[in-house]
Amino acid sequence: MLLEVNGLTTKYGSISALRDVSLSVGAGEVVGLIGPNGAGKTTLLGSIAGLLSPSDGSVEFEGNSVTGHAPDKMLKAGLALVPEHRRIFVDLTVAENLRIGGVTVPKSDRAGLLDEMAELFPVLRDKWDTPAGFLSGGEAQQLAIARALMSRPTLLMMDEPSLGLAPVLVDVVFDLIEHLRDQGRTLLVVEQNATRMLEVADRAYVLRSGSVVAEGSGADLRSRSDLFDTFVGGAE
Amino acid sequence: MTELIQNVIDGLGRGSIYALLALGVAVIFGVMHLLNFAHGELITVSGYAAYAAFSTGWSWYLVAPLVIVVSILTSLVIERVAFSRVRNASSFTQLLTSFGIHFLVSAMFVMYVGARVKTFSEPSWISDTTAIGPITVEVFDLVVIAVTAVTLAATVVILQKTMFGLALRAAAADFDTARLMGVDSDRVIRGAFALSGALAGIAGIFWLMRAGNTAPSSGIDPMLKGVLAALIGGLGSLRGAVLGGLALGVAEVVLRSQLPGTAAALTDGVVFALIALLFIFRPQGLITVSHAERV
Numbered sequence: 001m002l003l004e005v006n007g008l009t010t011k012y013g014s015i016s017a018l019r020d021v022s023l024s025v026g027a028g029e030v031v032g033l034i035g036p037n038g039a040g041k042t043t044l045l046g047s048i049a050g051l052l053s054p055s056d057g058s059v060e061f062e063g064n065s066v067t068g069h070a071p072d073k074m075l076k077a078g079l080a081l082v083p084e085h086r087r088i089f090v091d092l093t094v095a096e097n098l099r100i101g102g103v104t105v106p107k108s109d110r111a112g113l114l115d116e117m118a119e120l121f122p123v124l125r126d127k128w129d130t131p132a133g134f135l136s137g138g139e140a141q142q143l144a145i146a147r148a149l150m151s152r153p154t155l156l157m158m159d160e161p162s163l164g165l166a167p168v169l170v171d172v173v174f175d176l177i178e179h180l181r182d183q184g185r186t187l188l189v190v191e192q193n194a195t196r197m198l199e200v201a202d203r204a205y206v207l208r209s210g211s212v213v214a215e216g217s218g219a220d221l222r223s224r225s226d227l228f229d230t231f232v233g234g235a236e
Numbered sequence: 237m238t239e240l241i242q243n244v245i246d247g248l249g250r251g252s253i254y255a256l257l258a259l260g261v262a263v264i265f266g267v268m269h270l271l272n273f274a275h276g277e278l279i280t281v282s283g284y285a286a287y288a289a290f291s292t293g294w295s296w297y298l299v300a301p302l303v304i305v306v307s308i309l310t311s312l313v314i315e316r317v318a319f320s321r322v323r324n325a326s327s328f329t330q331l332l333t334s335f336g337i338h339f340l341v342s343a344m345f346v347m348y349v350g351a352r353v354k355t356f357s358e359p360s361w362i363s364d365t366t367a368i369g370p371i372t373v374e375v376f377d378l379v380v381i382a383v384t385a386v387t388l389a390a391t392v393v394i395l396q397k398t399m400f401g402l403a404l405r406a407a408a409a410d411f412d413t414a415r416l417m418g419v420d421s422d423r424v425i426r427g428a429f430a431l432s433g434a435l436a437g438i439a440g441i442f443w444l445m446r447a448g449n450t451a452p453s454s455g456i457d458p459m460l461k462g463v464l465a466a467l468i469g470g471l472g473s474l475r476g477a478v479l480g481g482l483a484l485g486v487a488e489v490v491l492r493s494q495l496p497g498t499a500a501a502l503t504d505g506v507v508f509a510l511i512a513l514l515f516i517f518r519p520q521g522l523i524t525v526s527h528a529e530r531v
Contacts, residue, residue: 049416075418087413089406100406103399104418151418 002027002186003048003079003155008057010040010047017043019210020057025155030177030187032204032218034194040210041190042084045159048188049081050074062154076104078154082161084190086144090133094124097132097143101150110150117146120179138169145176156180157188162196174200198222238370243490249377251485252384256439257462258469258477259391260432265472266408267428268323270330274314274337276459278436279443281341282306283450284349290356296445303444304437311433315426323425338455345452355449362445380442387438388478391431395474400427408472436462468511470521479522 003025010018018040025031033041046052048059050071059067061077069077089097098117102110118125121142127135132143141161148156161177162170170193177200180187191197198204198218206214206227214227221227257275264272285306286299294302314337322333364375395401407414407424415421436458443458444450465484469476487510492503499506514521 051412051416070421071412071415072418072420075416081416083413083416087410087416089409089413091409092402092405096402096405099399100402100414100417100419103403107399147417 001025002029002062003188004060005044005048006058006060008044008047008054008059010043010052010054017210018047018054021207021210021212022057023205023212023215025186025188027154027186028184029202030181030189030200032194032197032201033188033190033207034192034197034204035207035213037192038209039207041207042159043210044207045081045157045188045190048074049079049157051081072104075151075153078152080148080151080153080156082144082148082156082158084159084163086140088132088135088140088143088147091131093129094132094135094143095128097147098124098150101147104151109152113150113152117150120149121146137165138172141165141169141173142176155186155188157190159190160192161189162191162193170196195222239493240490241371242373243493244486245371245373245381246377247486247489248482249374249380249485250489251482252380253439253442253481254461254465254484255478255481256384256387256435257458258465258481259388259474260435260439261462261466262469262472262474262477263404263428263432263435265466266474267404267411267425268319268330269327270319270334271463271466271471272432273331273334273459273463274318274341274455275432275436275462276455276457277314277338277341278307278310278433278455279440279458280345280450280452280455281310282437282440283444283447283454284345284354286444287354287356287450296359300441303441304434307437307440308430308433311429311436312426315429319429320422320425338459341455342452349452351452353449353451356444358448359445376442376445383438383442387435391435391474394431400424404428404431464511468514468521470523473521473523476521476523483522 001024005021005023008018008021009016021044033044035041043052047054050069050073053068057067058065061079064077066074066077089100092100095114098114099110102113105113123139124143124146127139132140135143145158145161162173165173174196177187177189181200189197189201198221201218203215203217204221205212206221214221214224261272261275264270282303286303289299289302318333318337319330322329362376365372366375366378395405403414403419403424404427406417407419407421411421414424439458447454461484465480466477467480468483469478469480484507487507488503491506492500495503495506
């Protein structure tokens with residue numbers, strides 16, 4: 001397995017936001033992470049990416065223990081995160097945002113990667129020198145994904161990529177996820193839009209109140225009526 | 237009128253030094269959100285280094301680069317020894333740390349070098365003047381303005397064109413996300429302190445040339461000017477810091493020359509009153525720090 005998470009527990013003060021969570025992602029897989037608001041999905045990605053320090057459990061990436069490593073070390077190891085709410089640098093231009101995304105790759109490879117992103121995201125190509133703050137929500141989400149891809153990650157994690165987008169742009173995001181899947185990239189995607197996520201994911205985990213309550217293939221999970229409230233995105 | 241123009245040029249010379257100090261304060265504030273009250277100590281330490289070099293017969297041509305190097309190294313050492321340990325602490329703790337460094341450095345010079353002022357010779361050309369039409373200006377002011385202009389241009393190039401500058405701007409906008417993108421936080425912060433030290437070093441050369449001496453409390457004045465200028469300009473805005481420095485310098489010189497009789501002695505008081513007025517009407521300083529303005 002590319003990513004192996006075992007018994008991960010993360011606390012905010014004395015409250016456990018994640019309890020004994022285990023999951024795995026194999027090379028080339030698209031794995032979904034679904035569940036209602038407050039289930040701990042963002043906490044889980046943050047704990048894997050090094051933004052949060054888990055109090056117990058382990059994270060292994062490509063066979064090496066990376067538990068509690070700083071985010072920049074995780075990125076260098078090949079694990080990139082597209083954070084919730086995109087968090088693009090609004091005062092930097094589109095091109096500068098992408099260059100920052102490629103800060104860890106050798107300078108000689110950066111130009112080629114920029115060309116690759118321009119091809120993959122045509123909407124960005126026309127706005128290369130525009131401050132990212134002027135982008136629409138859909139464009140900004142594509143920039144956030146492109147920025148993460150600039151580091152040539154082995155595993156790309158996305159946190160709620162369709163959140164806050166108009167329905168037509170939600171389609172764009174899911175088309176993009178499918179496209180990345182077809183390119184053979186490995187993805188771990190947190191989504192509230194469970195129905196759509198299960199359509200594109202090879203496998204998925206259902207998180208509720210900080211614990212994994214179900215896992216399986218997309219088709220399996222879609223047929224589980226007991227998970228209905230999860231699929232309609234009901235709050236806890 | 238001629239006198240006013242001369243005053244303004246004189247003020248720009250003085251203000252250029254303030255601008256460089258303020259820019260250093262703003263760079264640190266941008267990445268760490270720390271108002272660095274220890275900034276003036278870079279000039280205290282490099283002042284003593286200059287004094288030591290003069291005692292062994294060095295000339296200003298050798299001392300000038302030495303001042304820059306010592307200022308950069310001091311800035312890096314202060315970051316390593318003090319600020320890196322309180323990086324995740326509250327801003328209040330960081331603020332107190334910067335005050336602590338300020339007092340500690342002064343106290344160390346009192347204890348180990350002596351409380352007396354150490355003097356050294358000013359460069360021979362410090363009082364030379366040159367005439368531009370009807371206006372007589374000091375060569376020193378012209379040199380300061382020219383060097384500052386070159387330094388600012390170089391700083392812009394570093395911030396806009398290099399990967400370090402880009403990382404610094406990204407970290408100033410959103411530190412966590414910059415780390416998530418692989419920006420090495422230690423390196424960016426160390427780089428910011430080195431840049432801030434280099435700017436203070438260049439300002440320090442002119443400050444020490446003008447002062448012709450150094451003392452344990454030498455850091456207070458440059459610190460006050462730098463912090464004030466950064467506040468006037470709008471904290472965190474680099475353009476504002478430069479503008480604030482120039483405005484402060486010009487205001488000081490013009491007021492000192494134009495205020496009648498004994499009132500001229502109250503220049504500093506009047507300047508502070510003006511700054512108080514500015515903050516009543518524009519609490520954010522001259523330039524509003526939108527996200528886009530930050531570093």
